[in-house]
Amino acid sequence: MHPALQAVLTIVIGLGGCIGYFWLSNQLLDKLLFPARGPNIARNIRRAEMIRPWLFLFPAIFALGLYLAYPVVATFWLSLTDRNQGSAFVGLANYQQMLREAKFWEAIRNNLLWLVVVPAASTGFGLLAAQLTDRIRWGNIAKSLIFMPMAISFVGASVIWKLVYDFRPIGQEQIGILNAFWVWLGGEPQTWLTITPWNNFLLMVVLIWIQTGFAMVILGAALRGIPEETVEAAIVDGANPFQIFFKIKVPQIRSTIVVVWTTITLVVLKVFDIVLAMTNGQWQTQVLANYMYDKLFRAFDWGVGSAAAMVIMLLVSPILVWNVINARREMH
Amino acid sequence: MEGMAGQKSTLTWAVHLSVALLVALWLFPTVGLLVSSFRTAEQISNSGWWSAFSAQKGQLPAIRIEGEEQQQDGLYIIDGTLFGTAETRLSAWGTSSREPEAYEPGAVAELKDGVQLTVDETGAFRLSGPASFEGSRLPRVFATATTPPEFTLENYSNVLFGTTAGAGVGQAFLNTLTVAIPATVIPILVAAFAAYALAWMEFPGRALLIAGVVALLVVPLQLALIPLLQLHNAIGIGKGYLGVWLAHTGFGLPLAIYLLRNYMVGLPKDIIENARVDGASDFQIFTKIVLPLSFPALASFAIFQFLWTWNDLLVALVFLGTDDDRLVLTARLVNLMGSRGGQWEILATSAFVSIVVPLVVFFAMQKYLVRGLLAGSVK
Numbered sequence: 001m002h003p004a005l006q007a008v009l010t011i012v013i014g015l016g017g018c019i020g021y022f023w024l025s026n027q028l029l030d031k032l033l034f035p036a037r038g039p040n041i042a043r044n045i046r047r048a049e050m051i052r053p054w055l056f057l058f059p060a061i062f063a064l065g066l067y068l069a070y071p072v073v074a075t076f077w078l079s080l081t082d083r084n085q086g087s088a089f090v091g092l093a094n095y096q097q098m099l100r101e102a103k104f105w106e107a108i109r110n111n112l113l114w115l116v117v118v119p120a121a122s123t124g125f126g127l128l129a130a131q132l133t134d135r136i137r138w139g140n141i142a143k144s145l146i147f148m149p150m151a152i153s154f155v156g157a158s159v160i161w162k163l164v165y166d167f168r169p170i171g172q173e174q175i176g177i178l179n180a181f182w183v184w185l186g187g188e189p190q191t192w193l194t195i196t197p198w199n200n201f202l203l204m205v206v207l208i209w210i211q212t213g214f215a216m217v218i219l220g221a222a223l224r225g226i227p228e229e230t231v232e233a234a235i236v237d238g239a240n241p242f243q244i245f246f247k248i249k250v251p252q253i254r255s256t257i258v259v260v261w262t263t264i265t266l267v268v269l270k271v272f273d274i275v276l277a278m279t280n281g282q283w284q285t286q287v288l289a290n291y292m293y294d295k296l297f298r299a300f301d302w303g304v305g306s307a308a309a310m311v312i313m314l315l316v317s318p319i320l321v322w323n324v325i326n327a328r329r330e331m332h
Numbered sequence: 333m334e335g336m337a338g339q340k341s342t343l344t345w346a347v348h349l350s351v352a353l354l355v356a357l358w359l360f361p362t363v364g365l366l367v368s369s370f371r372t373a374e375q376i377s378n379s380g381w382w383s384a385f386s387a388q389k390g391q392l393p394a395i396r397i398e399g400e401e402q403q404q405d406g407l408y409i410i411d412g413t414l415f416g417t418a419e420t421r422l423s424a425w426g427t428s429s430r431e432p433e434a435y436e437p438g439a440v441a442e443l444k445d446g447v448q449l450t451v452d453e454t455g456a457f458r459l460s461g462p463a464s465f466e467g468s469r470l471p472r473v474f475a476t477a478t479t480p481p482e483f484t485l486e487n488y489s490n491v492l493f494g495t496t497a498g499a500g501v502g503q504a505f506l507n508t509l510t511v512a513i514p515a516t517v518i519p520i521l522v523a524a525f526a527a528y529a530l531a532w533m534e535f536p537g538r539a540l541l542i543a544g545v546v547a548l549l550v551v552p553l554q555l556a557l558i559p560l561l562q563l564h565n566a567i568g569i570g571k572g573y574l575g576v577w578l579a580h581t582g583f584g585l586p587l588a589i590y591l592l593r594n595y596m597v598g599l600p601k602d603i604i605e606n607a608r609v610d611g612a613s614d615f616q617i618f619t620k621i622v623l624p625l626s627f628p629a630l631a632s633f634a635i636f637q638f639l640w641t642w643n644d645l646l647v648a649l650v651f652l653g654t655d656d657d658r659l660v661l662t663a664r665l666v667n668l669m670g671s672r673g674g675q676w677e678i679l680a681t682s683a684f685v686s687i688v689v690p691l692v693v694f695f696a697m698q699k700y701l702v703r704g705l706l707a708g709s710v711k
Contacts, residue, residue, distance in 0.1 A: 006573060007509075007514050010518075011517050011518070014517070015518070019521070026614075030613065050535065052614055053529045053535040054535075056526060056528060056614075059522045060526030060589060061526070061541075063585055064545070064548055064585055064586065066563075067556060068553075068585075071556035071557075071559040072551060072555050074558075075555040075559055078558060078559070129351075132354070135347065139351070145358060147698070148691065149358065150639075150694070151639055151690040151691050152643070152690065153642070153643030153644075153661075153662050153686065154662075155645055155662040155665045155666055156683050156686050159669065159679055160683065163364055163365055163679075173378060174380060175376065175381070209358065217705055217706070270553075272646055273645045277665070277666050289552075296557060296558060297650070306558060312555070316551070320547050324547050327543060328539070331539060
């Protein structure tokens with residue numbers, strides 16, 4: 001069957017199935033199991049109301065459990081077994097092997113670098129853009145253009161930036177703008193992506209370019225939510241614009257800055273496409289997610305690959321706990 | 333900034349300038365790609381895209397001389413012109429690739445066997461020799477010339493419909509569409525029912541479930557790859573579209589439920605209570621009242637999920653596989669970056685084909701995207 005036809009069919013079956021399930025299960029509950037009539041009407045209604053939420057929730061819980069919760073456990077188990085020995089339990093051997101690999105430590109080092117630089121730069125630029133565009137007439141257009149990279153895939157962005165970093169041998173016309181600029185300044189053309197450790201930062205630029213718009217939008221909304229009186233009071237007291245920004249505004253949106261920072265941190269921890277497309281981890285640019293992909297799908301070493309995935313999970317878990325605590329506090 | 337009359341105008345100017353600089357910085361890379369995708373291969377490699385609109389000076393690919401032979405004063409002569417356009421100006425030329433700039437325009441080159449060649453500034457040439465050129469290979473000319481800027485749609489037709497040059501970008505476009513649309517539509521309804529239950533129904537364990545959704549929101553999907561691939565193989569789905577759709581549905585659900593619940597909780601309580609008092613069932617309240625009122629949130633999530641599934645590389649690579657006819661655009665691009673890294677006309681055009689749909693969605697539905705972002709992360 002043609003994939004497009006299959007797609008249409010899947011949409012119809014998927015949506016029809018959903019609607020059918022929800023409607024039929026509710027009908028079943030109300031008409032057959034606990035009908036709202038007869039001698040036990042009060043008890044029946046009460047029972048139906050107890051069961052109904054679970055009818056609404058079942059498909060979602062099932063999918064979440066199967067596609068997200070179960071894999072965490074399964075991956076943990078895989079990380080303790082060896083595929084080549086018929087999935088035999090090998091304890092922490094995979095972790096030990098991983099810890100002995102130089103590439104793993106390179107990935108950890110680079111990931112830590114990414115974790116510091118990307119959220120900081122994106123949040124910084126985002127805050128700057130949000131503040132600057134707030135008061136000018138064409139601010140919305142400017143915002144829209146800075147926000148635009150958000151829609152571009154990591155791979156597409158990698159192509160875009162690879163053109164920026166393009167290298168032609170000396171004597172030829174440079175077609176990458178970075179080298180053109182460099183040569184114009186009097187330098188020799190460089191193969192930027194092979195120069196350690198700076199190539200890591202050039203890869204980070206791509207993600208910063210994408211994430212700044214996100215930070216700008218969220219922080220812009222927060223800046224607008226600051227009570228006018230606090231700013232006016234500062235002006236009356238003779239504060240200059242920089243003092244107003246750093247001493248009055250930034251402290252008031254601190255919690256939003258934290259949210260933006262952690263959200264970008266999550267993106268950074270999973271960054272994979274950019275490294276795969278631009279250097280594939282060569283020239284000391286490996287990161288954890290690409291290391292894991294290498295192990296799983298190129299070396300077919302599921303044990304070590306799963307161990308690497310567990311390391312990513314471990315790095316994510318503080319944010320996970322923090323988010324859950326926050327969400328619970330909000331509900332009370 | 334108000335209340336400081338003296339500084340105000342310089343400060344405003346500084347703000348305008350900084351914003352302009354920031355926007356230019358952010359826009360430049362993409363514009364470079366867009367401009368490049370409309371240029372010819374030789375112009376791309378001869379000059380940077382920023383000079384695409386000025387006349388191009390550079391070495392043209394070798395041109396083989398051709399034309400009708402005529403006899404004149406005992407010599408065999410071929411007259412003709414090298415260039416298709418009248419605006420091209422020759423600055424130097426040669427007959428071997430080792431010395432492409434050996435001659436000035438108008439100079440006469442002595443070739444083998446008494447053959448002479450001359451090319452003037454406009455590209456008009458005259459080849460003359462004592463014997464007929466019939467059956468022999470005519471010389472090639474290497475020209476350094478200033479050509480007018482040239483823009484073409486050929487890259488796009490090559491990449492989308494060509495059989496060899498683009499290597500299946502058109503097919504990849506269809507594949508991506510096939511992945512993205514069901515993967516966007518299916519989770520919405522599942523999530524909406526769950527979100528309604530979590531927002532408006534009382535039952536034990538609700539708080540725990542919400543916490544669970546928040547927790548799953550950040551679980552890296554990297555962990556799910558191998559276990560789910562094993563599962564798909566075990567139940568007979570294997571690698572294919574169905575697997576990708578299911579995977580995207582599963583991975584998209586936490587955000588969908590979270591966004592929709594947050595929105596539904598904020599709906600006016602009176603409407604729902606009144607409907608309950610009037611005897612409407614939860615199913616009716618949901619389909620008749622809550623679902624239509626939640627349209628903005630549904631739209632927000634749909635945009636997120638569409639952008640995410642369209643732009644995804646990892647899930648498609650793992651669950652759809654790397655067969656050539658099944659590659660999605662992102663996977664195709666990664667392949668092209670490896671195999672045709674220097675051919676920017678193909679790379680730039682393919683990349684632009686892959687980002688144009690998300691860009692259109694982005695600009696058309698920006699309002700909902702921003703709303704969704706704000707609902708999803710600001711607490």
